[in-house]
Amino acid sequence: MSDSGLAALSLIESSKRLAAYTAVDQHVKPEHTIIGIGSGSTVVYVVERIVQQGVEANKKRVFIPTGFQSKQLIVEAGLNLGDVDEYPTIDVTIDGADEVDKNLNCIKGGGACHLREKVLAEAAKTFIVVADFRKNGESLGTNWAPGVPIEVVPFAYARVLRQLKETFGSPNATLRMAVKKAGPVVTDNGNFVIDAPFDTEKFQDSAKLLAQIKLLTGVVEVGLFCGMAKAAYFGNQDGTVTIRREDGTTTQVNA
Structure with missing residues (x-):
């Protein structure tokens, strides 16, 4: 990779960290004691920042993971590990996303963890998304080519x-296959994942699409997160951060 390419990559990583x-x-306050930790490359920086809040602040906190990656992040950071079975109400959950539209509806499940991710998002009083600029779009189905992950x-x-x-x-819907293993991807819950691409028109009413797919017998969960996120933080190519909130307002944070 050229020096300019490395510099661009470094700038994107810096913006993801800033996001x-x-x-x-803005959302993990001293009074928050139960915190959900999602998955994705940006969430590594979420845990890093939480650790920087100090030992005293984190001593009284319990952190709930959405999957193996987030569990490892919590354990390796020396934070208190918990489970949603013990803590069914979460103060704030911060997670990544595969795509986010202008209304903060999300596609999630690229890592096949969307069932647990949705449980933690719904359990949270505040659900926040952190991602990079590639996930930021006007409509779902624009930037995320694989489609909607459906656990079945x-x-x-x-x-x-x-x-x-x-x-x-969705004529191109496919069963997700493992990369370095013969056979399909198997979730932590012992299920398969179908990736179903849809035209952007289908996402004009994402909540309706979600409800319709969820009614299919055998479907466990659908990777559409509708009307759940309070805000989304995107790290941009130029090092800045775009913050989009549920009320439709947008602000910019400079590098």
Whole structure:
């Protein structure tokens, strides 16, 4: 990679870190004791900033992971690990996203953790998204090519796949296959994942699409997070951060 390419990469990483730091500074307050930690490259900086808040601040806190990666981040940082079974109400959950639209609806599940991610998002009083500029768009289905991740029980996957193709208008829906293992991806819950691409028109009412897919027998969870995020923080190519809030306002943070 050229020096200019390395410099650009460094700038993007700096903006992702600034986005994560700003999200933590604005939403993880001293009174917050139960915190959900999501997955993705930007969340590494979320944990880093939380650790910087100090031992005393974190001594009384419990951190709930959405999956293996976030669990490892919590443990390696020396933070208190908990589970949503013990703490069904969370003060704030910060997570990544695969795509976010202008209304803060999200596609999540690129890492096949969207069932647990949605549980932690719904359990949180405040759900915050942190990502890079590539995830920021006007409409879902624009930047995230693989489509909507759908967790499905193995027994029903063939039938659900056929329904998605023939009834829901996703002819390119596919069963997600493992990269370095023969066979399909298996979630932490023992299920399969179908990736279903849709035209942007389908996302004009993402909540309706979510409800319709969720009603299919065998579907466990759908990677559409609608009307849940309070704000989204995006690290930009130029090192700045764009903050979009649920009320429609947008602000910029300079590098």
